[in-house]
Structures are given as C-alpha cells and as structure tokens.
Amino acid sequence: xxxxxxxxxxxxxxxxxxxxxxxxxxxxxxxxxxxxxxxxxxxxxxxxxxxxxxxxxxxxxxxxxxxxxxxxxxxxxxxxxxxxxxxxxxxxxxxxxxxxxxxxxxxxxxxxxxxxxxxxxxxxxxxxxxxxxxxxxxxxxxxxxxxxxxxxxxxxxxxxxxxxxxxxxxxxxxxxxxxxxxxxxxxxxxxxxxxxxxxxxxxxxxxxxxxxxxxxxxxxxxxxxxxxxxxxxxxxxxxxxxxxxxxxxxxxxxxxxxxxxxx
Numbered sequence: 001x002x003x004x005x006x007x008x009x010x011x012x013x014x015x016x017x018x019x020x021x022x023x024x025x026x027x028x029x030x031x032x033x034x035x036x037x038x039x040x041x042x043x044x045x046x047x048x049x050x051x052x053x054x055x056x057x058x059x060x061x062x063x064x065x066x067x068x069x070x071x072x073x074x075x076x077x078x079x080x081x082x083x084x085x086x087x088x089x090x091x092x093x094x095x096x097x098x099x100x101x102x103x104x105x106x107x108x109x110x111x112x113x114x115x116x117x118x119x120x121x122x123x124x125x126x127x128x129x130x131x132x133x134x135x136x137x138x139x140x141x142x143x144x145x146x147x148x149x150x151x152x153x154x155x156x157x158x159x160x161x162x163x164x165x166x167x168x169x170x171x172x173x174x175x176x177x178x179x180x181x182x183x184x185x186x187x188x189x190x191x192x193x194x195x196x197x198x199x200x201x202x203x204x205x206x207x208x209x210x211x212x213x214x215x216x217x218x219x220x221x222x223x224x225x226x227x228x229x230x231x232x233x234x235x236x237x238x239x240x241x242x243x244x245x246x247x248x249x250x251x252x253x254x255x256x257x258x259x260x261x262x263x
Contacts, residue, residue, distance in 0.1 A: 043073070043076040043077070043080075043134075044076030044077075044079045044080065045079060045080060045083065046080055046083045046084070048076070048080070049080060050238075050240075052160070052219050052220070052221075052238070052239075052240035053133060053160075053240060055219060055240070056158050056217075056219075056240060056242050057080070057081070057084055057158070058084060060129060060156050060158065060242070061081060061084045061085040061088060061129070062085065062128075063085060063087045064087050064088070064089070065085065065087075065088050065089070065128040065129055066088070066089040066090075066091070066126070066127045066128045066129070066154075067081055067088055067089065067090050067091070067127060067128065067129045067130075067131060068091050068092075068093065068120075068122070068126070068127040068129070068130045068131065068149075068152060068153075069081075069090065069091070069092045069093070069131050069132075070093055070117045070120075070130065070131070070132045070135065070145070070149055071093075071094055071095075071117065071132055071133070071134070071135035071139075072092030072093060072094050072099070072100075072103060072112065073094060073096075073099050073103070074099055074102040074103045074106055075090075075092045075103035075106060075107050075110065075112060077092075077131065077133065078090045078092065078107055078110060090110055090111070091111045091112075091113070091127070092110070092111070092112045092113070093112070093113045093114070093115040093117065093120065094112075094114065094115070095114070095115070095116055095117070096114075097114050100112045100113065100114045117132075117135075117139070117141075117145045117148060117149070118141050118144040118145055118148055119148070120148050120149075120151075120152055122152045123152070124151055124152065125152070125153070125154040125245075126152045126154065127152055127153060127154055128154050128155050128156065129153070129155070129156045129157075129158060130149045130150075130152060130153040130156070130157045130158070130159075131158050131159070132145070132149060132158070132159035132160070133159070133160055134160065135159075136159055136160065136161050136195070137160075137161055137162040137193075137194060137195045137196070138178065138192040138193055138194065138195065139193070139195070140171060140173075140193055140195070142161070142195060142197075143205055146159070146205060146206075146209070147209060150209045150213075150243065153243075153245065154245065155244065155245055155246065156242060156243070156244055156245075157213075157241075157242070157243040157244075157245075158240070158241065158242050159240075159241055160238070160239060160240045160241065161197055161202065161239050161241065162194075162195065162196045162197065162236040162237065162238065162239070163196070163197055163198075163199050163202055163220065163236065163237040163239045163257065163259060164196050164197070164198060164199070164233060164236055164237065164259075165198070165199050165237075165259045165260065166198075167198060168198055169195070169196065169197045169198045169201050170194075170195065170196045170231065170232070170233070171193065171195050172193075173191065173192075173193040175231070175232065176193065176194045176195070176196060176229075176230070176231035176232070176233075177191040177192065177193055177194050177229070177230055177231070178191060178192050178193075178194045178226065178228055178229045178230075179191055179228040179229075179230070180192065181228050186228070194225070194229050194230075194231050196231065196233055196236050199237075199257075199259050199260075206241075206243070209243070211245065212251070213243040213244060213245065213251075214244050214245060214246060214251055214252070215242070215243065215244035215251070215252045215253075215254065216241070216242075216243055216252070216253045216254065216255070217241070217242040217243075217244070217252075217254040218239060218240075218241050218242075218254065218255040218256065218257055219239070219240050219241075219256050219257070220237045220238055220239035220240065220256070220257035220258070220259075221237065221238055221257075221258060222235050222236070222237055222238070222258055223235060223236065223237075223238045237257055237258060237259055239257060
C-alpha cells in the first residue's frame with residue numbers, strides 16, 4: 001500500500017524572489033529528518049506512482065520536453081520522468097533548503113532551486129509541463145500556487161488535489177491536518193494542513209485562470225484518508241488534473257470523477 005504522505009510545495013506575474021526565511025509557510029516540517037530519509041529512497045520510480053499519475057505522464061511526456069516539478073522534495077520524480085522519456089529537461093523547486101540540497105547531492109548537474117511556489121523565479125510560459133504531486137492539499141495558498149504554476153506552463157499543467165462534494169472547503173489546520181510520520185513514528189507536534197476542496201470551489205478556481213485552459217481533463221476516485229490524517233472526512237476524491245493551453249479545437253471539459261460534474 002502506498003503511503004499518502006508526500007511532499008509540500010509552497011507555493012501571477014513574477015514577484016521579488018523571497019529568501020527561505022521570508023516564505024509564508026516555512027519549510028521546517030519538510031526539513032524533518034524522517035521526511036528527507038523517506039524522499040531519498042521513495043517515490044523515485046514509475047513503480048512508486050499512482051495509476052492516475054501514470055495515466056497522464058505516459059501520454060504527455062515527449063522528447064526534449066522541459067519540466068518544472070513544484071514541491072520536488074529530493075527530486076525523485078526526475079527519475080520517474082526519465083524512465084518515461086530519457087531526453088527531458090528537468091527543474092525542481094521546493095520550499096525546503098534541506099530537500100533541495102539533498103536533491104542536488106542525489107542528482108548532480110540537475111537544476112534545483114529553493115523557491116516558494118507562489119513566487120516562482122521563471123518567466124511566463126517557461127516549461128512544456130508544470131507538475132505538482134502530493135503537495136497542493138498541504139498548501140494553504142493552493143489557489144496562488146495554481147495561478148503561478150499555470151503562468152509558467154507553456155502547454156501542460158498536471159497536479160493533484162483532494163476533492164469533496166456538497167460542503168465547504170476544509171482549510172483550517174485546526175480542523176484537518178496530517179502528521180509528518182514517514183517512519184511510522186510521529187514526534188507529537190510536526191503537522192501540515194490537509195486541505196479538502198469543495199468541487200464547486202475547485203471548478204471556479206480553474207475557470208478563473210488566465211488564459212482560460214483549452215482543456216480541463218480531470219480523473220479521480222474515492223479513497224480513505226491516511227491513518228496519519230486527522231479530519232472530519234473518512235474518504236476523499238483523489239483527483240489528478242491536466243490543464244492544457246493553446247488548443248485550437250475549442251474548449252473541452254473532460255471530468256471523470258465520482259462527483260457530479262459542476263458544469
């Protein structure tokens with residue numbers, strides 16, 4: 001069984017690049033020794049990915065594609081992307097300086113940057129694919145991260161969220177959080193938010209992106225929350241999304257989730 005704990009990214013036009021100490025939601029939790037150890041040895045091969053991740057990556061990755069991995073941790077997805085397409089160009093960003101340093105150690109010569117995902121140090125349309133896995137549901141500024149990831153994407157924006165239906169979005173860390181306990185041992189204090197987005201709120205957020213996505217392809221399924229998660233919801237819709245820019249065949253909403261589509 002795969003562990004649902006993954007990595008946190010902190011994330012419209014580029015703003016002044018922030019130093020790590022000035023970032024809104026510091027990388028302290030994700031610099032924890034257990035987190036570094038986990039990401040140095042897990043989530044680094046196609047076998048470690050979810051079916052929904054495989055669904056999109058196997059179809060999108062093309063020779064020479066440039067990829068930005070937001071919330072990259074120690075860069076395990078660099079290996080995964082290379083398995084699919086050896087000629088990709090990879091850049092990883094994470095809010096944790098310790099994660100980034102370990103990524104540089106594990107992958108010499110590959111570009112890693114400490115960056116807040118809400119303030120990315122890149123120009124508009126810089127990357128063929130922008131990718132975020134296992135991060136947005138732990139980022140209080142998930143709306144800003146989505147806008148910023150979309151800004152720097154040239155063509156594809158792939159990310160995952162946790163959705164629910166018919167009730168307000170849960171964003172308060174006092175009501176919904178995840179314990180950082182990759183080794184199975186929690187220190188009793190290290191937690192991150194566990195954000196579950198109401199599907200209507202999510203759809204409105206996507207519709208507000210500029211330029212408007214030509215395609216919204218959404219794939220999801222219900223799954224129990226991790227035993228390390230404390231929240232009112234027993235299960236959530238694990239949802240993988242692919243937004244596409246610059247298609248000439250008209251806008252398309254391709255939603256395949258077990259929730260009534262909000263359009």
